[in-house]
Structure formats: C-alpha cells, structure tokens
Amino acid sequence: MKKMFFVDAGTTWSKLVVLNDNKEFYNEYKNYFVKSSDIKSYYILPSKLIKQMNISFDYTTGHMAKLKNKNHNNHYNEIIALANGVKKKIENEKEAIILDLGSRDSKWIRFTNGKFCDLDWNVSCGSSTGATIEMLLKFYDLKSYDIKYQNEKYNFTCGIFAFEKIMDDISHGLTPNDAISRLIHGIAYNSFCFANKPQKIYLSGGFCNFNAYLTSLKKYCEVETLGRFLLCEGLINIQNP
Amino acid sequence: MDKSTIGFCGYPDPYIINKLKVQYPDACWVDLDVELSFVPDYKILPQVYCKIIKNIVNNAVYYKDKLITIIMATGREKCDSAALASVILKNMGFNIIETKYENIETIKKEPIISTSSLPLVEKIQLITKEIIEPIDKTKLNRVNPRFGFWGVPPNDLSILNLFPDDTHVYGWTRCVEMGVPACYETEIMVDENVPTVFYSQAFCAKASLAKYLSFKYNGLYVDIDDIATNSIVAKIEAFINLR
Structure with a gap:
C-alpha cells in the first residue's frame, strides 16, 4: 500500500496524517506521534520542523504547506x-x-x-x-x-x-x-x-x-x-x- | 506639452462623450477609475478612503500635463465621492466637465457581455471599454450562469480570475452594459438561484446593497479595500468550490 502524507500546516503547529505509515517514518518522528487508527497515523509537529523535512506531501492545506506540496493542484x-x-x-x-x-x-x-x-x-x-x-x-x-x-x-x-x-x-x-x-x-x-x-x-x-x-x-x-x-x-x- | 488625452470616470453622459470624440478625434481616452501601477499616491485624499476615488485623483494628477479635459460622472450613476473629487480637481486647476446621466427611462440594452462565456475579467474590462468605444458582440455566446458576480469593477481585478467563465455579471457593472448606470431597480436584480458573490469596494455606499442582497439571496458578501487579502481570496475560493 502506498504511503501518503496529508498535512495541515498552521502558523505554529502542523497536523499530519500518514496513510500506510511505516516504521521508518515513525522511528524518526515518534516524539510527535499522537495516535493511530486503522491505516492512519496522526502526528503533531512544530511547523518549523515541517519546513525542514525532506518530504513532499501529497495533499496540503494551510499557508505554510503549499511549497512542500508534490503537486500544487493538491493544495486546498x-x-x-x-x-x-x-x-x-x-x-x-x-x-x-x-x-x-x-x-x-x-x-x-x-x-x-x-x-x-x-x-x-x-x-x-x-x-x-x-x-x-x-x-x-x-x-x-x-x-x-x-x-x-x-x-x-x-x-x-x-x-x-x-x-x-x-x-x-x-x-x-x-x-x-x-x-x-x-x-x-x-x-x-x-x-x-x-x-x-x-x-x-x-x-x-x-x-x-x-x-x-x-x-x-x-x-x-x-x-x-x-x-x-x-x-x-x-x-x-x-x-x- | 502636447495635450492629447481625455480622462473620464464612471459612466459619463454618452452625448457629451460623442461630442468630445467629434471635437478631438485623435484623443486618447483614459479611464481614471482604474489603478495604474506606475502612478504614485500623491496623498491628496485621506489614506483611509475609497480606492477608486483615490485612483481618479492620483491618475488625474499624473496625467495633468497631457489632459485636454476630464469628463466626470457625478450624479446618481456614480457617487457623492466622485462629485467631491470633481470639486477638488476643479479647485486644483483641472478642466472638468461634469455630467449627470440619471435617465432610467432609456430602453435597456441586452446584457450580452455580462451573460457571455468570456472569462469574468474580460467581461468586466469589455463593459467598461464600451463606455467609450463600440464593441462587436456578434461572436459572443450566452452561457447559463453557474455563479454570479455582483458589484462595481473591483480595484483588484485579480479576484475575478477566481471565478469560472460561466459567471454572470450583475449590479452596477451590468447596468453600465445595459446603458442605465443610475437604475437602482436594475442594479438589485439577480438570478436568485445562482450562487453570487456580492462585492463592495471598501468605503463605498453600495456596501449596503451588497450586504443586504447577500443576506437575501444567501450569497457571499465581500468588501475589499485595495488588494484582496489571502483571507478574502480564500473565502471566494471556498464559496466557489463548496456551492
């Protein structure tokens, strides 16, 4: 199953849902892990960290996220x-x-x-x-x-x-x-x-x-x-x- | 300096426009309502004031040496602020021709551009262009409206790019195309089932109509001063996406 990132990047905090999360991502960001449910894993991270992450997100919202979007058409x-x-x-x-x-x-x-x-x-x-x-x-x-x-x-x-x-x-x-x-x-x-x-x-x-x-x-x-x-x-x- | 330009604002009396066109066939006409990026703010009017009226005064000062005259709409078809701008410009030494075009008995023209499939920004630019020069409308196709835009031409035209092409124009701008810019009855007529953005330029008296009509027809009321903020853009985007 393909891993997908959905992020709401606010001014101070970013809310991130990862579909089909794997241990690799979890291990790196477990300090920000909130919960998981079914195939979804939920994280809350400081937005300044989101800016530094070497990840392009699949679907984004929030003014801090647009530049990190894989495809600008998927920014809402x-x-x-x-x-x-x-x-x-x-x-x-x-x-x-x-x-x-x-x-x-x-x-x-x-x-x-x-x-x-x-x-x-x-x-x-x-x-x-x-x-x-x-x-x-x-x-x-x-x-x-x-x-x-x-x-x-x-x-x-x-x-x-x-x-x-x-x-x-x-x-x-x-x-x-x-x-x-x-x-x-x-x-x-x-x-x-x-x-x-x-x-x-x-x-x-x-x-x-x-x-x-x-x-x-x-x-x-x-x-x-x-x-x-x-x-x-x-x-x-x-x-x- | 060679005077070669005629400035105008609002919808001046077509009879006077035509007389000036005969008198000065080579004159270049400039719509003083429109913001021009190269024109500075001469700070003649208050900082917190209608941006369109500020444009009129700033553009007039910028073009002063080239202006043959300014033809200003100062009646019900424009607003009190334009009438006062006219007083100021006259006092500053400009040659001003004031017109009032308040006749609402005129046979209304069909709003062909307003209901066409052109992009909204082109519709509005074409309607204002038609105040001075005739437009060939024979190739325009009418579309059924999916959205509506009600109001005057905004200072920040970029917001019009947020709308799909099947957006109809209502309000004062449509009244201009219909040749009745002072007809409030026509101005408040909309298609009630069409989701419409009711736009008002900040500090404009027409805000009362925009707010009232948005409530009556469950539309979106927006009020923009100079350039649309991210919040306003997002509101319009959301309205169009969700309705």
Whole structure:
C-alpha cells in the first residue's frame, strides 16, 4: 500500500496524517506521534520542523504547506479542507456551525441540511487566539492545565488591548493564571459572537484540548469538539471522496 | 506639452462623450477609475478612503500635463465621492466637465457581455471599454450562469480570475452594459438561484446593497479595500468550490 502524507500546516503547529505509515517514518518522528487508527497515523509537529523535512506531501492545506506540496493542484485552502472534513459528520443536521480556531485566525462555516451555506474567515481581528495564549503561557511559565475557568472575562476587540488588561491586573495583584483565564473566557465569547451566536458550535483546532476555553464557550452555547485533525481528514476525503 | 488625452470616470453622459470624440478625434481616452501601477499616491485624499476615488485623483494628477479635459460622472450613476473629487480637481486647476446621466427611462440594452462565456475579467474590462468605444458582440455566446458576480469593477481585478467563465455579471457593472448606470431597480436584480458573490469596494455606499442582497439571496458578501487579502481570496475560493 502506498504511503501518503496529508498535512495541515498552521502558523505554529502542523497536523499530519500518514496513510500506510511505516516504521521508518515513525522511528524518526515518534516524539510527535499522537495516535493511530486503522491505516492512519496522526502526528503533531512544530511547523518549523515541517519546513525542514525532506518530504513532499501529497495533499496540503494551510499557508505554510503549499511549497512542500508534490503537486500544487493538491493544495486546498483551509475552509475547503474544513468543509470536506466535517461533511459526513453533520449531513443529517438541520443546521451546523463549525468553528475552527487556529493559532492566529478563526474561521467558521455553516451547513444547512448538510449543504454548505455560508462562511467567514477572520485573520486580523481573530489574531488573539492560539499563538497569543502559547506566548503568554511561556512568558508566565504556565501549562494549559494550570488555567482554570473564570466566570469573569476580559472584553477586548484587539489582542494589544487584552495584553494591556492582563499586565494591569497582574500589577494590581491578580495571578497570571487568573488573568490568562479571563483572556481565554474573552476569546471564547468573541469566537461565539464571530460565529453569529449559534445554539451549538462544532469546534475544531487546538482549543478542543483546552478545558478553560471549552468551559467558557459552553457558558454560551452547546459545544461538540472535533479535534485537531479535521482539516487533514478533509484532505483525505478530497483524495478519496 | 502636447495635450492629447481625455480622462473620464464612471459612466459619463454618452452625448457629451460623442461630442468630445467629434471635437478631438485623435484623443486618447483614459479611464481614471482604474489603478495604474506606475502612478504614485500623491496623498491628496485621506489614506483611509475609497480606492477608486483615490485612483481618479492620483491618475488625474499624473496625467495633468497631457489632459485636454476630464469628463466626470457625478450624479446618481456614480457617487457623492466622485462629485467631491470633481470639486477638488476643479479647485486644483483641472478642466472638468461634469455630467449627470440619471435617465432610467432609456430602453435597456441586452446584457450580452455580462451573460457571455468570456472569462469574468474580460467581461468586466469589455463593459467598461464600451463606455467609450463600440464593441462587436456578434461572436459572443450566452452561457447559463453557474455563479454570479455582483458589484462595481473591483480595484483588484485579480479576484475575478477566481471565478469560472460561466459567471454572470450583475449590479452596477451590468447596468453600465445595459446603458442605465443610475437604475437602482436594475442594479438589485439577480438570478436568485445562482450562487453570487456580492462585492463592495471598501468605503463605498453600495456596501449596503451588497450586504443586504447577500443576506437575501444567501450569497457571499465581500468588501475589499485595495488588494484582496489571502483571507478574502480564500473565502471566494471556498464559496466557489463548496456551492
């Protein structure tokens, strides 16, 4: 069986699914191995590593991946990959909003009766997302599990203003954990508003594993997590519809 | 300096255009609405402002020594911003002919280019070219629309390459081809079952129509300032791929 690579290369992390993985690849990248299922092996690697790898990928999405594609015709924009990844999952839903929250952007698509209906992709104002949180956690030497849900939230329209609030509150005695938690609650509320305040959100991306974010978002709507590999699954569905 | 050029913007009154063509048969006509890569920004207008109107003023200043006159549409068929640009250019010493072409009773011409099989960018370039010179449409084939593009000619024409050739043109651009650039009723008419991208140039009043119509017909609303961002390109690509 031919080995195939499907990669979603984001700003900081790349999600990679290898079909018919072999020991050679696994041995080299086992530190980044996440799980395997049937013929699929799942990896999450830093995107800077993806750039250095001596591999051409079969199907790609994400702006960091295009140059590494074997065939540029097999590079898909992230919304197309997302939509193809979720199609089967929501085909019987009357309405479904899928929100993908990335490292520096957020995007949503809406399906009505299993049919693609609407979308939005927010780069500039959605910039206060995953990468911001990662930088803050590193700066304050915290792990994501240190951050617990807070009922209070920061209302902000721009990441710079959010930073100002965090720094201010910490200088007045709030712990960094609590300040970051309020930011995360603010991000959750902003993403709920960005998705047009639906009753339910299907969530994709790294925030699926972040409890403080999920608890915050669940305050506003029902949430079903779809994990970090949805875009890769979309590429696989495109390759083999 | 030999003055050999006539600048125009929008859809000036055809009667005045024809008079000028007789008066200056050898003049070269320049559409001042269009961004020209070699023309600098003279920073006369605010930085955050309609890019098309900025093009008009910058192009006018660039061609100043060659311009016989500028014929400017300043009525309902264009916009208030163009009327104000005209005030500024006149005050700067340009020879301006203002026209208002608001007659909506004219018999509407068939939108042959708008519904043809030409690539979308060629359709739109041909429609604007026809403002000044007649176009032979006899060899154009009509296609059924798979997609629609509603709006004015965008500053960034490259976004039009994202659409398949069986995209019909709607909105102001089609009104231009039909000879009724001020007819709002025609402007808001679309084929309701055709997935359509409703385009607005940033800071243009027509954004209200684009947003409203996109909601009414379940289309995609996009608003672009100067050059389309990756996000906008991806949105249009996704809309076309998924609908």
